[in-house]
Amino acid sequence: MQEEDNRNCGCMYNMMNTNYTSNSNNDMSDCECDKFNQTREEMMERIKCLNFAIIELGLYLDTHVDDERAICLHRKYCKEYRELTDKYQKIYGPLTIHFPCNKWRWIEEPWPWERGNF
């Protein structure tokens, strides 16, 4: 476990486990193979998890600016978040208004308070 984490991002810390991936290997950070078969719900769940972890690490880092493990995790999750949201938005439409699209898809989905977005 520690070896895998070291190899991936230079730290020994793995906050999030692989509940949302089909790969039984615990190392999920750099492995693309387990992301191809994700359903829309699984992708959204993962995006929400990453988003939350990034915000939480951000709050922590504001008062612990020298914590290398936290900086490393933040970098790792930001990378996965960027890749996954990019993939999601290309298939299912914009998650935020900052994603360009040829056809205006922003108002297609129900709002969260209308029980949209799972």
Next chain:
Amino acid sequence: MIFGTEELAHLEMVGTIVHQLTKNASIEEIEAAGLGAYYTDHGVDVYPQSAAGMPFSASVLACKGDAIANLQEDLAAEQKARATYEKLIDLCRDNPDVVDPLKFLREREIVHFQRFGEALRGVQDKLAEKKFYMNCDNMNTNMYK
């Protein structure tokens, strides 16, 4: 600022709970729930007011231009929010769909309290540091001699 952004998202969550609980409610149900006065003023729109009907006002917030006072204010606000969520959880104990997000929101207040506490400690440590004063005029003069 980042806390404020998150708190606005929490306002959306609480508003969503209210919206979903009152959606398609009959007039009889609204009256029975004690929402007759609210319905008269706001229908089933989501309006930012206290449980006792007082509209939200910035007068409940304080910015004193003083790091210690501001952080103590923030810390108190997080505790007041935590206590409010606990009272709401007591009142909604039979509805897990309401209690679960309230428990999440309560946890966030505790995390914010921790982070504000660390910030306060940082400010206090900084203020307690021994101070050194340098006379820049002399320094420059000496440098160019």
